[in-house]
Amino acid sequence: MLSQGLFFRDVLANPGALRFVLNALAVGETDGGRDLALVADRCDVPELREKIRKHHRDEVRHGELYEEVLRRLGEETSPLPADLDYEAAIRRAGIGLSPERLREPRPLDGSEYVALFACMRVTEERAWSNTRMLRDGFSSDATLHACAERVLRDETWHRAYATKEIERLASNGRRTEVRRLLRTYRRKEAWAYLSVTLAYIDRICELLRYGSGRRLLMKLGCVGAYLWTIVTPAPALKRLAPLLLAVLPLLAARHARADDPNISVRYRADTLSVRLHDTPLRDVLALVAQQSGATVRGEITSPRNVTTSFDDVPLNDALHRLAGRQGFILKYARGQLRSIELVSPGTAPAAAVRATPGADPSSVHDSIMATLFPWQADVRLPGRLARALHARSLSLGRVTQVALLDENPKTRRLAMRVAMRHIEQSFTARMAIAGATAVLDDRATAALVQRFCGNRAEEVLTNAAAALRDPSLHDRALSVRSALGSLES
Numbered sequence: 001m002l003s004q005g006l007f008f009r010d011v012l013a014n015p016g017a018l019r020f021v022l023n024a025l026a027v028g029e030t031d032g033g034r035d036l037a038l039v040a041d042r043c044d045v046p047e048l049r050e051k052i053r054k055h056h057r058d059e060v061r062h063g064e065l066y067e068e069v070l071r072r073l074g075e076e077t078s079p080l081p082a083d084l085d086y087e088a089a090i091r092r093a094g095i096g097l098s099p100e101r102l103r104e105p106r107p108l109d110g111s112e113y114v115a116l117f118a119c120m121r122v123t124e125e126r127a128w129s130n131t132r133m134l135r136d137g138f139s140s141d142a143t144l145h146a147c148a149e150r151v152l153r154d155e156t157w158h159r160a161y162a163t164k165e166i167e168r169l170a171s172n173g174r175r176t177e178v179r180r181l182l183r184t185y186r187r188k189e190a191w192a193y194l195s196v197t198l199a200y201i202d203r204i205c206e207l208l209r210y211g212s213g214r215r216l217l218m219k220l221g222c223v224g225a226y227l228w229t230i231v232t233p234a235p236a237l238k239r240l241a242p243l244l245l246a247v248l249p250l251l252a253a254r255h256a257r258a259d260d261p262n263i264s265v266r267y268r269a270d271t272l273s274v275r276l277h278d279t280p281l282r283d284v285l286a287l288v289a290q291q292s293g294a295t296v297r298g299e300i301t302s303p304r305n306v307t308t309s310f311d312d313v314p315l316n317d318a319l320h321r322l323a324g325r326q327g328f329i330l331k332y333a334r335g336q337l338r339s340i341e342l343v344s345p346g347t348a349p350a351a352a353v354r355a356t357p358g359a360d361p362s363s364v365h366d367s368i369m370a371t372l373f374p375w376q377a378d379v380r381l382p383g384r385l386a387r388a389l390h391a392r393s394l395s396l397g398r399v400t401q402v403a404l405l406d407e408n409p410k411t412r413r414l415a416m417r418v419a420m421r422h423i424e425q426s427f428t429a430r431m432a433i434a435g436a437t438a439v440l441d442d443r444a445t446a447a448l449v450q451r452f453c454g455n456r457a458e459e460v461l462t463n464a465a466a467a468l469r470d471p472s473l474h475d476r477a478l479s480v481r482s483a484l485g486s487l488e489s
Contacts, residue, residue, distance in 0.1 A: 297342065
């Protein structure tokens with residue numbers, strides 16, 4: 001299963017990958033603060049000069065923290081290749097003050113302060129976001145988690161003072177200049193970050209021995225994030241067709257289940273067979289949910305790593321073995337598992353609750369959809385669909401699954417209409433899939449729809465086209481439907 005937690009678990013378990021990540025962090029932090037010493041020398045405002053010098057000391061200390069951990073692994077830092085050097089990519093993009101300007105002894109002028117703090121605002125936002133991800137990803141390693149936590153505190157301050165300074169410059173008559181530079185720098189930084197990240201993905205996937213499917217999905221995610229950044233001002237592009245709403249999560253799930261000798265989970269006829277080695281409980285539950293179509297609700301209060309093997313054990317007994325002290329309640333409807341509710345130990349006995357008919361419709365790959373897209377948004381159902389599904393509201397992901405999988409064609413059509421209308425009205429939902437849709441032509445989109453919808457592919461596209469009000473989206477759906485015919489020739 002492809003997720004942030006599993007990715008960091010793989011990195012921590014692979015010495016070569018961990019050394020690679022630590023070297024990139026150590027060198028990147030040190031390089032990131034190198035120019036700040038020169039910037040402080042060119043600053044003629046004493047209070048601001050001290051802030052920049054503190055910023056410089058912070059960046060140097062961050063590099064030393066990661067370098068110390070790297071030394072404990074028996075490795076020294078080494079220069080980054082050009083394609084992995086984010087700071088060099090920033091300079092090549094023309095963001096901020098050039099090294100040539102910083103070598104000149106004269107103080108900075110007003111426009112140069114704008115360029116300096118616009119650059120800081122954009123790059124420190126990136127640093128803060130990445131460090132927060134590292135802190136969460138390294139949660140199972142006390143040393144690395146503590147390093148990332150310390151760095152995150154500093155990055156929070158860096159981001160705050162850069163924001164304060166850029167706002168001060170804007171209020172002093174430079175608002176137009178500030179807005180223009182921030183917009184320009186954000187786009188340039190997004191491209192620089194994308195180019196470095198794609199190269200980084202190639203290297204880390206080689207070290208982790210990830211297959212082409214995982215590598216492709218990781219790159220698609222990065223391209224989608226980049227496109228999100230650059231199309232923000234364009235209303236037409238922000239309304240890109242959401243035709244991959246149901247397709248891409250299924251594609252992700254298909255590739256994410258690449259063979260892993262440490263993880264094997266099979267759910268069949270309400271029994272469970274597993275082969276697990278040092279696997280976090282949250283990942284085990286996510287796999288069970290993926291295979292059963294159930295939803296995991298609540299928080300894990302007793303986290304643990306699981307190493308065990310067994311075959312065809314009734315689900316309730318199997319989860320007792322896997323969960324340890326973690327409490328849970330199984331809920332069923334119409335004879336099928338609907339949810340696994342996590343509770344604190346002692347709150348309620350683990351039990352299998354057979355619910356009355358009328359619960360949520362079956363869901364496939366809910367966990368993947370929650371990871372990749374914001375499809376957990378609550379969608380209010382109109383009268384006929386609400387009566388058919390015995391629910392007044394469902395998540396967007398579940399409505400989409402009904403549109404694809406329900407046995408009743410009228411229900412599928414109604415669900416598709418509700419899903420498409422919700423997406424057209426939701427900025428977040430549209431932008432979450434804008435990148436993926438933008439990089440695929442009609443034939444490629446048709447191939448994906450056919451692959452995962454089978455003989456219902458034409459119906460899915462017809463229903464989508466009928467539900468879409470925007471002319472460009474409607475035409476795109478029809479174009480993709482027409483491309484289905486060319487796949488057979």
